[in-house]
Amino acid sequence: MKSKTNKDLIADAEYGLDSRYNSKKERESEAASLMEARLMRMKNLSKEHIIRAKLMQLKLKMEAYIEQPMYDDRNHFADFLKIYVDTIYSTRNHFAEDINITPIRLSQVINNHRDPKDEFIMKLMIHSEKVFKKICSFQKEIWYQVYFHEKLCDTMSSQVEWRIKLEKDVKFSTVID
Structure with missing residues (x-):
């Protein structure tokens, strides 16, 4: 298994995700879902x-x-x-x-x-x-x-x-x- 580089760790922190993802595509997909959920929640705030x-x-x-x-x-x-x-x-x-x-x-x-x-x-x-x-x-x-x-x-x-x-x-x- 490939170890994470400093750049990968920074990207994880930037997206607010942990390091359980095996591929960049999986991480980005999850990040997009998380951002979408955050935006939906923010739209519903009074x-x-x-x-x-x-x-x-x-x-x-x-x-x-x-x-x-x-x-x-x-x-x-x-x-x-x-x-x-x-x-x-x-x-x-x-x-x-x-x-x-x-x-x-x-x-x-x-x-x-x-x-x-x-x-x-x-x-x-x-x-x-x-x-x-x-x-x-x-x-x-x-x-x-x-x-x-x-x-x-x-x-x-x-x-x-x-x-x-x-x-x-x-x-x-x-x-x-």
Whole structure:
């Protein structure tokens, strides 16, 4: 019997199948059947179930983001906010109305034209606490954690630009023994 190569093992994992299949044709046939069954199941999900799944996925992505030191130039807070709002509301204006801000302010935050104010994040915390109450446990402070983690990552990743300029202004006149 031929041993599986690394490529075969990766393909098995990709299709979500185990290694009981003797031929590639058999494995692909089973993978197609599995995918068809998954698609049928997904088509039968209610809108509420889809929203719940997306919100749980968002929560997990946010938690993973704050756990890892990622230094990239994406605006994760705005991305997460966009997913949150678009998952729950048919229009962003309805969300803006629900948290008592102008649609323009919401648009500016989502499109990275303005940083969110503390009041905005606090309203978002209250809103998400109510939304997630019946779905899963949700740390309301995660919005702040994502926002400040992003700021920290931005600062650390752009040291090359700001450090040389600012080091000239920093003096150390005390000797520590």
